[in-house]
Amino acid sequence: MINIFKRNLKIKIITICFAFFMWIYVMAEVDPILIRDFSNIPVKILNMSTLEENNMIIGNNSNLDVKVIIRGRRSLLKDIQKSNLTIYGELKDIKLGENEVDLNLDAPDNITYTIIPDKLTVNIEESMYVKKYIGVDKVNKLKENFKVSNISISPQYTYIEGPKSLVEKVDRLACKLNLENKGENFNTKEQIIPLDKNGKKVDGVNVKDRYAYVNVKVYKTKEVPLKINLKGNLDKDYKLLNYTLNPKNIIISGDPKYIDNIEEVYVEEFDISSLNEDKNVDLKINTPENIYTEIEKANVEFDISKIINKDFIISKNRIVFNNNIHNLDISKNNLPENIKVKVAFLEELKEKITNEDIQLFVNMQENQQIPSKFEIKYNIPYDVESVIITPKYVVIEE
Known part of the structure; x- marks a missing residue:
């Protein structure tokens, strides 16, 4: 009886050992131990509210991404994704500047993990909250002969928040407004972008309002001549030589x-x-109603000259008789010894016109009467206003 029991015990032990090794074999083949790694896992800081209460913020130059290596059975790892992993840490004895954070991972039982690195150095900065007005940066061009008349934006301003070092870099807030091929009024919703002095985007700054609504009023343009109406008359001793409008044309x-x-x-x-x-x-x-110009006034230049009246005495012997086709005796004329010639001319000619410049002549073909009467005419090498010759006619007895 004892021998039978001993024999059964040995069989049981062998069976158990065999079963154990078979289990190990099956587990190794069916549910093996695997190692998986995940990169760029974001770290969650648990006590962010403490930073906010102390007007602090994590600097943009702080790297809050780590790598995680996990080890466990395939059955345990098969459902784990990057999005399932939560790595967290808590800031202690917070101060401005560099602070160390110990990291932990919420992982299922029977899974081991390694966080690389297991500590993070976080840069803490003073938090800034600043009001900024929003502008518009226009890109591209409207249709030809159109212009932007007015741009209104809502909201007109917003607030930016972030690390002091970044907020101080923000020179202005702007929306990019695309005008390409526009020829009428339009509305658009555009993102508000923080820009530095060089017009480059400043990352790491939170803009309270992400978008602004922009209303654009578009006018048609046209170039037209500028004109003037003059009234009244100059004194008889003055002459308006010219007037010039500047500009000659304007854009309306x-x-x-x-x-x-x-x-x-x-x-x-x-x-x-x-x-x-x-x-x-x-x-x-x-400007007519509902029409606009970029200038409100124009300059008019008036060119005025005084008129000079001067009497010249011309000897009758200087009169030339032309075309005496009827062979009249020119000496039988009724002319006085001297002919008075009154010339009106512009002041600019005062020093130029002389007695010798005035040439008197008679064209004997023009008028035949009995006795013959002819008009005395003149030649002067300058533009003059008027000439009065006394006497005006010469009579030649037949």
């Missing part, structure tokens, strides 16, 4: 339904009756 803008009907624009009317010398005058531009 407005809604196409108004712009298309405008062909010219006038400045305010000007009275020239008191002018007696050259003068520059700034005059208001009378």
Whole structure:
């Protein structure tokens, strides 16, 4: 009986050992131990509220990503994804500057892990909260002959928050506004971007309002001539030689339904009756209703000259008789010894016109009467205002 029991015990032990080794074999083949690694796992800081209460924030130059290596049975690891891994740490004795954080991982039982690195050095900075107005950076161009009249943006300002070192880099907030091929009013929703002095985006800064609504008013433009109406008359002793408007043309803008009907624009009317010398005058531009210009006034330059009246005495012997086709006796004329020639000319010619410049002549083909009467005419090598010859006619007795 005892022998039978001993024999059964040995068999049981052998059976158990065999079963154990078979279990090990099966586990090794069916559910082996695996090693998996995950990179760039973000670290969660548990006591962020403590930082906020002390007006502190984690600096942008702090690396909060780590690598994790986990080891366990395939059956345990098969459902673990990167998103399932939560690595956390807690800041202690917080101070501005560098702080060390010990890291831990929430992992299922029977799984071992290694965090690389197992400690993080976190840079703590003062937190800043600043109000900034929002601008617009225009890119591309509108359709030809169109311009932006007005841009309104909502909200007009917002707040930025972040590490002091980054917030201080932000020079302005801007929305990029694409104008390409636009030819009418439009609205758009654009992202608000923090920019430095060089126009580059500043990363790591939180903008309270991510987007702004931009309303753009677009006008059509047109170049038209600028004109003036003059009233009054100069004194008889003065002459308006010329006047010049500067600019000669202006750019007007407005809604196409108004712009298309405008062909010219006038400045305010000007009275020239008191002018007696050259003068520059700034005059208001009378823009039609619903039409706009970039300038409000135009300059008008008046060129005024005084008129000089001078009497010249010409001997009758200097009169030339042309085309005496009827062979009249020219000596039988009724002319006095001297002919009076009154010439009106511009002041600029005062030192130029002389007695010798005045040539008198009679064209005997023009008028035949009995007795023959002919008009005395003149040649002067300058542009003059008027000439009065006394006597005006010469009579030749037959």
